[in-house]
Amino acid sequence: MTVAAKISLGCIADDYTGASDLANTLTRAGLRTVQTIGVPADDLALPEVDAVVVSLKSRSIEANLAVSRSRAAETWLRGRGASHVLFKICSTFDSTDAGNIGPVMDALRADCGEAAVLVTPAFPETGRTVYQGNLFVGAVPLNESPLKDHPLNPMHDSNLVRVLARQSKTQIGLVDLATVTRGADAVRARLAELAGKGIGAAIIDAVFDRDLETIGLVAAQHRLSVGASGMGLGLARALVSTGKVTSTAASSEAGAAVGGPAACLAGSCSQATLQQIANAERVMPVLHLDPDRITTGEDEAQRALAWAKPRLADGPVLIASSSTPDQVAALQARHGRDAAGHAIEQAMADIAEGLVRAGVKRLVVAGGETSGAVVDRLKIPGFLVGAEIAAGVPVLRAVGAEKGDMLLALKSGNFGGAEFFSDALGLMR
């Protein structure tokens, strides 16, 4: 990839929707940003940028693989001059006791020799706040939120000091809100105190964007941080306010229209996505896939494509595998969690491939794993960031794609308003 100047910020995201969420935040904060799919090939030509977000699909894979892929991304980013690397995780800390946040953090920390790493999934714009190390999703603790029913990583403990300690080899400390409120020097002093005790990482509280700005000022002087888009916001604002980045991100190229047929795919089973699908039924044809048939190897993708193709000329369509938590649990009990998830992701990728072959140029995908499967199948190497559809979800313009110009929106399961699908298509011309 041609990145002419040294980049100011390197980011490794553990899924593709999370990467576009972060790329969106960095762009809005003024950093010229590109999102790449995996570690870029040497011949991928991209514009000069301040930040690169390397998207991995490493959230729910085996921890060893997540570590080796993250390390490869880190090597690439540091090789392009990134003195700070942000490991972007989910704002709801999606992971299991086996990882992958702890193992990846431990490996990256060892590689760069960081004494104590700041960690926060806070992203106040989407209702994710951290207080006394406990993550809140809106008004409720993580373990009472819909994340308790996540198909791949159900979250049953809201205390992130405990959650991360179960995954990491180092001890985990806390930098509390009272310290953050006293400012960057107080945070630095607390971090030094923790490092002095051999504590290698700390969950840091944040409730408002101003907390993230304080955190960003401290983190930017370190080599590594772990967090969601809020940490990105803090780092980006620190880079701009200290004059390390002087550019202003504005990519008119990313916003140019592509025309052509449009379609939406939903593999997320989050409460937000279920509501968005129900609302979409009022404005576009919706096909509900049969997850049992997919998991037993029936060709649901062909049925979906036969249904969609004749409708594309009349306007957008939506194809969804999404089910309620009870139905998801029942399917997983019959077929196994990973087998069911994988089969459905591959069916979604088959459908996306068929739709693009049929001329679709504008594609909205709901769900991180689902987006990963789709983007991989379409062999898209990277994205430029366009308009913001909803907090954490930008319009993306594919760069270097075999199929030419395409616009995509990759929606994290829980993001977006009730009319997300029509909101997205309204901005993807």
Ligand SMILES: Nc1ncnc2c1ncn2[C@@H]1O[C@H](COP(=O)(O)OP(=O)(O)OP(=O)(O)O)[C@@H](O)[C@H]1O
């Ligand atoms: N009806 C279903 N029953 C069981 N699993 C399903 C069903 N529909 C989709 N899945 C699987 O559930 C998982 C959903 O994960 P995905 O990351 O796509 O959405 P999400 O977790 O809501 O989004 P995000 O990671 O962005 O928060 C995928 O593996 C998908 O294949």
Ligand SMILES: O=C(O)[C@@H](O)C(=O)CO
């Ligand atoms: O941080 C978030 O919540 C999202 O960007 C995400 O990673 C969901 O997959």
